[in-house]
Amino acid sequence: METLKIIGAIITLIGSLFLLLGSIGLIRMPDVFTRIQAGTKASTLGTLLSLLGLGIIYFDMAGKIFLLIVFILITNPVSSHMLARAAHFIGVKKADLTVVDKLEEKGKNHETKNSAK
Amino acid sequence: MANIILQIAGGIMLLSLVLSLYRFFSSGTLVNRVIAFDTMTIISISLIAMITHYSGRTIYIDVALIYGLLSFLGVVVVARYLEKSL
């Protein structure tokens, strides 16, 4: 029982380290899009791991924690996607290192199709 | 042993909350601030889960449930506001 608790606590610690990495990435990354990636991907993983560790420690709330993990897995990507899309549409500056921008290419193709009609 | 590790984890979460607060104030476009806001909501969900451990009342996880389901809507609304299609 005690070993199970320690395993859960270590998983929670790893999760909190991922949260820390996420917010360090938020500061260190060069432009908006990479910051969105760091801020939401890393912190989603961190939240999942820390909730998983708590679920191992407390078996009686494991069901609710499973539900919470499912909710977070559905909702967090949606918010980051909407934010990145909005940032792209209002023309936020990209970093110099950016190589490929599929959404812009797709938009250009779309516009040329519309003008051809 | 497990308690000490969990307290260290809570301290690290608080530290990351403060670090994302730094992003809120430096480099002042609105999108950056919204990213910081989003990260703070995600971190505070796991902070609420940690508080259920510290206070020892498992019933508090309901609040985290509601937070996990509703907190993303604020960010989605701001995104809609930014792309002018609210």
Add this chain to the structure above:
Amino acid sequence: MNLLILITLSVIMLVMAVTAVVHKKLTVAVLATGVVSLMASVMYLLMAAPDVAMTEAAIGSGLSTIIFFYVLNKIRKAK
């Protein structure tokens, strides 16, 4: 541990509340109030008031931010 969380969250709340009052852009002020209610919700939970924390999470951080942004959008259109 609880005291550490309480102190950190209240410092963040104070900084955000001053930002909401002082800052010149309304959008930033609204986001700052959102952060204030986020932290307030966690603090209510620390003070053993889960009902109030739930209300703050659903109304303060969710609905009021949404309504503020609807109003800001309307103001932007009127300009």
Add this chain to the structure above:
Amino acid sequence: MIRNFFIILIIAGLAGVFVSLFWEFGASDTLTPLATHYANNGAAEVGAPNLVTSIVVTYRGLDTLGEVTILFLVAAIISFFLKVEKKGQKMAPPRVSSEIILTASKLLVPVVLVLGIYVFVNGHLTPGGGFQGGAIIATAFVLLLMANPRFELNHRIIAAVESVSGMAFVLVGVLGILLAGGFLDNKILPLGHFGKLFSAGAIPIIYSLVGLKVGSELSNILSNFQDVQKDEL
């Protein structure tokens, strides 16, 4: 210069007042007699494990009625001031929503509604209650709006739900006067087993009615704000 000086003086005075209040402050560990009564006898009298619920719904039920009435007034005044005049303007179509938010809204709206119903039906067992559940139900409507900004809620259904639940709330209260001890007394139904879902008398029914009323009022407010957005596009 003199004006700034006065402002600084006023702020310093306020700071002095708050510092003196802060030094005087001490959290009292003893309960008042009324709070002692609630803490000792509340669970046995009302039959709800969540003591806050028993205070909000039965001991202080009139306050809840007043709060719901205030919310109703707010919704009515907002819909009065934000009245949209239909001029027959052609609205610009909004930007096409991405597939991800459409799928997410299809997936999440039933889940959010079920969570709201869970919160207000279990109000006597877990934290939460009518107001929280109503706010969550209104948030489901916001999610629909995010997927499709031109989505329209049927105002007649909202009005019907709102008025029926309000009437039923008052009716349950009056039944409390007729059958039990007083207005909004929950002992018109059997108390049941402590800690089960169908227990604590009429509290689940009252909280469901409050949740439906609050949810429809908040949805109405949001719907009015959305109508104004469409106006001048």
